Amino acid sequence: MLLTSFRFFSTLLISLLFATPVAALAQDVVLGASVQLTGPVANTGRYYRDAYQIAIDKINAAGGAKIGGQSHRLALKLYDNQSDVNLSVRQYTQLISQDKVNLLLGPFASNFALADSAVSEKYKVPMVQGGGASDQIFTRQFKYIFGTLAPASNYFGSTIDMLKALKPVPKTVALLYADDAFDVSVADGTRPKLKQAGFDVVMDERYSTNATDFNSLLSQIKSKNVDAVLVAGHETEILNFVRQAKSLAVAPKMYSFTVGVPSEDFRKALGADADYAFGMTAWLPSPLLKDRWFGDAEKFAKEYKAKYGYDPDYHAASGAADVEALVQAMEDANSMDPQKVRDALTKVKFDSLYGPIAFNQNGQIDLPQVVIQVQGNDLVEVYNAKGFVKQPKYPMSAWNARR
Structure with missing residues (x-):
């Protein structure tokens, strides 16, 4: 009898010890995303995977998202779209319809x-993304897409302001751009x-997007004696462009590029x-x-x-901010409901x-x-809305005169 009673009270005590914390744990908030981890743009895609994860880990360490009087832990469900847009669409559909994620990252x-x-628009699940800047994304009157990149149409705005302040002022300009949504918006x-x-x-x-041969364009730049060349493209394209520019002298x-330089x-x-x-x-880590x-950013x-x-560069910073925006919206709405989170956003x-x-x-x-x-080994801010921050290295020296 004593042994039976002891076993009963021991079992009860263990149940109380372990039941209380389990009961206090709130439901996970699952954020879903499809990101390029392989394929032509995987080098940039990894910024988003890594930024999403470090932001989620940091927020969880601080107690998670505070919703409905409880602390909710964040979790990430992420697929590799292999730089294939059709696969990405299928994966986002799966994230919502099968995986039942709560909210979307881009x-x-x-x-x-x-x-x-x-x-996200079809299923009415908000997506916050810091990977797409094309104006086309935001002119369709969609209600569930939010973006943390500045409009692509104004990417070269500050550069053009700087051009007018350079001495000597460049007279002729070449505008080159890839035929994808972002770069067309930049050019427009x-x-x-x-x-x-x-x-x-x-x-x-x-x-053409993913172009590898820029010899014809570079020959035109040389023959026309162009002063300033503005190039809108993705990182692999810009790398090929610069290498071929050197080989053709x-x-x-x-040169100014929409991407690559911050990386x-x-x-x-x-x-x-x-x-x-x-x-x-x-973004700079200030x-x-x-x-x-x-x-702080630093x-x-x-x-x-x-x-x-x-x-990290601005891709990573915008990705981390995407996670923070969803958490802030959930806390403001005091809900994980997609419609309420959308309204809070x-x-x-x-x-x-x-x-x-x-x-x-x-x-x-x-x-x-x-x-x-890029000035030698340093990446420096040279111009902002107030004017020159630091003297730019201009004009560019010949390739064979580099350090």
Whole structure:
């Protein structure tokens, strides 16, 4: 009898010890995404996977999302779309209809965001994405897509302002762009800005996405004696362009690229050949960008580098901000319900490691781009809305005169 009683009370005590914490655990909030982890743009796709995970880990360590008086742990369900937009669409459909994720994070690249946002719109599940900037994404009056990249049409806006302030002012400009959604939007926005600024656009050329041969375009740049060359494309295209420019000894007064320049891997891949290259970014790891979870952008960058072994750029910062925006919206709505979260996203306003987050009527934010340049071993901010921050290296020297 005593043995039986002892066993009963021991079992009861164990049940009480373990039942209380289990009962206190709230349901996971599962965020779903399809990202390019293999294929032509995998080098950029990994920024989003890594940014999503570090943001989720950081928020969970701080107690998760506070919803309905409980702390909810975040979880990530992520697929590799293999840089295939059709596969990406199927995976987002699976994430919602089969995996039953609560909310969506986005892929990289505007053509993917264009297609995948149709899935979020169909199923009425909000997607916050920092990988697609094409204006086309946000002009369809969709209600469930939100973006943290500045409009593609204004990517070269700050660069054009800088061009007018350079000495000597470049007279002739070449505008080159890939035929995907992002780069077409860049060109469509840049073209009238160049005309308004009074520049003579002597080349306005579209090339095929994933192009590897730029010899014809570069020969035209050389024969027309172009001063400034603006190139909208993805990182692998820009790498090929720069390498071929060197091999043909095509050295105008300046090159500026929509992508690549902020990336540590891009600069390592080109070495001294990256010197003089201009680019733009909506984000630099400044301690002035305060953040609820990481403290500030500089601390985020240090934690990111320590965890993954490479420096974050604006892709990673925007990806982390996407996670934060969903958490802020859930807490503001006090709900995980997709419709309530969507409604909260339209009103959300907070400071993040990426900058101030507040979506406009179309679902996009518009952070100003700053002009950056590779100067020797350093990536420096040279121009912002207030003017020159640091003297640019201009005009560009001949390839055979590099360090």
